[in-house]
Amino acid sequence: MKKYLYTFLILAITILWSSCRKDFVTxxxxxxxxxxxxxxxxxxxxxxxxxxxxxxxxxxxxxxxxxxxxxxxxxxxxxxxxxxxxxxxxxxxxxxxxxxxxxxxxxxxxxxxxxxxxxxxxxxxxxxxxxxxxxxxxxxxxxxxxxDAVFLYPQQFDDGTVETLLLGVDDEGNETRIEGFFLEDSELTWTNEKPYVVYGYAAVGQNDVLTVEAGARVHFHADSGLIIGNMGSLQVNGVLSTTEDLEGEVIFEGDRLEPGFANVPGQWGTIWLTDGSTNNNINYATIKNASVGILTENSDGTTNPTLTLNNSKIYNSATIGLLARTGHIEANNSVIGSAGQASLYLNLGGEYTFRHCTFANYWTNSFRVAPTVLIDNFLEVGDGTVFTADLEQADFSNCIIDGSNSIELILQKVENDSSVLLNYNFRNCLIKFDDFNNRFLNDELYAFNNSAIFDEIELVINSNTIDYKDTANNEFFIGADSAAIGEGNTSNIPAVQSDLLGNPRTNPSDVGAYNFTTFDD
CATH class of the missing domain: 2.60.40.10 (Immunoglobulins)
Known part of the structure; x- marks a missing residue:
């Protein structure tokens, strides 16, 4: 027995010693x-x-x-x-x-x-x-x-702290601040000569106007963005591009330039048009990979829209593409693509006009509960308090509302208070609404047979009938088999004479931001 035990110990030591050797022959x-x-x-x-x-x-x-x-x-x-x-x-x-x-x-x-x-x-x-x-x-x-780039960032003080912006004060007098800075007069024009890289939130102060010229490229670091303050204004002056380089378009995105980050949502914060900002115009812009593409709050107290959005695209937003709270928006020929929640959320009333827009949410990064378009006239906060505001107008003409869920339009109004307005109209629209379990059959908000509210609309059951080029890459061009071809009416919206690519509209027009085009499968 001892002989076998001795042999086993010698063998084990030899194996252990051999496995630890570093002087193998090379x-x-x-x-x-x-x-x-x-x-x-x-x-x-x-x-x-x-x-x-x-x-x-x-x-x-x-x-x-x-x-x-x-x-x-x-x-x-x-x-x-x-x-x-x-x-x-x-x-x-x-x-x-x-x-x-x-x-x-x-x-x-x-x-x-x-x-x-x-x-x-x-x-x-x-x-x-x-x-x-x-x-x-x-x-x-x-x-x-x-x-090379133009770097914009908050000041760092001698004690190691960083410049911040005051967002408000709560009921107990505590300040809410965010890391950021006000743009100086010399920083209020962004050109296409060099890209801009923003750290923290760049703020436009009272009576200041930030002008972003055609072809500009703006990159935001993580947890950064743009704030337009009270009486401030944003003018994004992109123009139609003639090549795939999008030389005339203005692009807002994150500062990670590797191809692997080209379509990663939530890389930066938002473009925030705060309460009191005025006369904000965005033309031929792409806003991608933000947490919220655009957040706009309240109107400026005038009859003019707080935000006019033309020929622009918002997609790959981690939560919401375009979020408006009691906002005033006019949008034409624009695409609000995939988002983790809603592509478009019109919250707490407001006044809105959308013409020839495509709202299409084919989010694949996680499970999505919210619809592509969500509209309501109330806001419930954490302590159960409910705020209300009139939805004076939400007009959709020649628009597509679509996505990967069965129902992509949800309308909600405050309960037990009919005095709070919820006014909306859909004209010549394609709406993804497959109510297969008749959940909304007797809901007065979805009276699709009421032509005063829903006129010449088509309820889409199968999204394939819209025939997009590539939903995974937010390419919502419509193909030859699209149900959107010829279903629009431009006679009541003469201002929209061409589509997002500059192609002339006809009457009857194609529905959505793009005219029908041919593309490879």
Whole structure:
């Protein structure tokens, strides 16, 4: 028995000792490494802002444990790239071991200063990761576009605190503040010469006007956005583009430029048109990947709309695309696409006109309860208090209301108070409304046979009948089989003479923001 126990102990110690050995025999690399990619594109970065971390996988497909004599950046220690090879940071590495039929990760980052390069607002910076030297050398190229930008951010004080904006005071006298700053006079015109990168909330003060010129690109950092204050105004002067570069359009989005972030919702806050802001006009703009695309509150006390929205797109909003509380909006030829809750929420009454707009919510990031369009005349707060306001007007003409849910229009009014108005009209609209369980059969708010409220509308049961190009990418062009073709009427809205792409409207017109077009399946 002791003999067997002794033998077992010797065997166990030998196995344990062998598994902990680090001095396994290796042979030099022979230049037969394989890589997950030949070129690592770090995409576009703003000057002096660190890139995301990219990875390269290196494979040893041979049956030998190998030793790579050197792994280094081509420019060595002077390179603007940074490497992490199997958990060790640096730019030059010696005698890196890689087991047979195994692999390792190399992580790559960079931070670049446009001032280090000659000429222009952008520069293509390249280097390479070199494996070994001489005849056995292999390379993986590194490519980054560094772009200059105008950076706007709150002041940082000597005590480490950051400038904030006062949003209000609660019932107990406590201030509500948000990290942000007021734009100076010299910062109130945003051009297309360089992109703008905003940290915190940039605020437009009383009697100030922020003008955003055609072709401007505005990038917001996380938890950042734009606030238009009392008696302030926003003028977004985008124009129709003639190429896929959207050279005339104004784009508001996050500051992560990698392709993987191109359609990630909730990267920044919102464009907030506060109570008292006035004469806000947005033309040919795309507002994407925000938490709330646009938030507008109350009217400015005049007969003019607080917000006029023309030929614009809002999509990939984490919660709501366009949220209006007792707002006054006029919108034409605009698309409000996917959002985590509602694409359009007209809350607590207001006055609204929408002509030739497409509201389509095909959100796929989580389960969505809210409809594409939600309209009400009340607001209930946490303590049970209910605020009410008249919905004086909500007119929809030649619009599409659609999405992935069975019912995409919900109308709600305050209970037990018929004196609070809920006025709405839908003319020549396609509305996704599949009430398969007759939930709304006897609800007076959905009297679809009442032509005074619902005139020439079509209730859509199957969204495929609208025939979009690509709902996953918020491309709501309508195709040859669309039920929206020829169902509009432009005689009562002569101001909308062309669609979002500049194509002339006919009468009868196509419903929604786009005329029918042909596109590849």
């Amino acid at each position: 042979v030099p690399s022979s230049g037969q490494l394989q890589f997950s990619k030949d070129t690592v594109y770090l995409d576009t970065v703003f000057t002096n802002i660190g890139s995301s971390t990219y990875n390269l996988k290196v494979y040893n497909r041979s049956d030998d444990d190998i030793r790579i004599p050197t792994i280094q950046l081509g420019e060595g220690e002077s390179s603007n790239y940074r490497l992490n090879v199997d958990g060790i940071a640096g730019k030059v590495f010696q005698d890196v071991e890689l087991l047979a039929n195994d692999s390792m990760f190399i992580f790559v980052e960079t931070t670049l200063d446009i001032n280090d390069f000659a000429g222009g607002n952008q520069f293509l910076y390249t280097d390479a990761i070199e494996f070994d030297t001489g005849n056995n050398q292999q390379k993986v190229e590194l490519v980054t576009l560094v772009q």
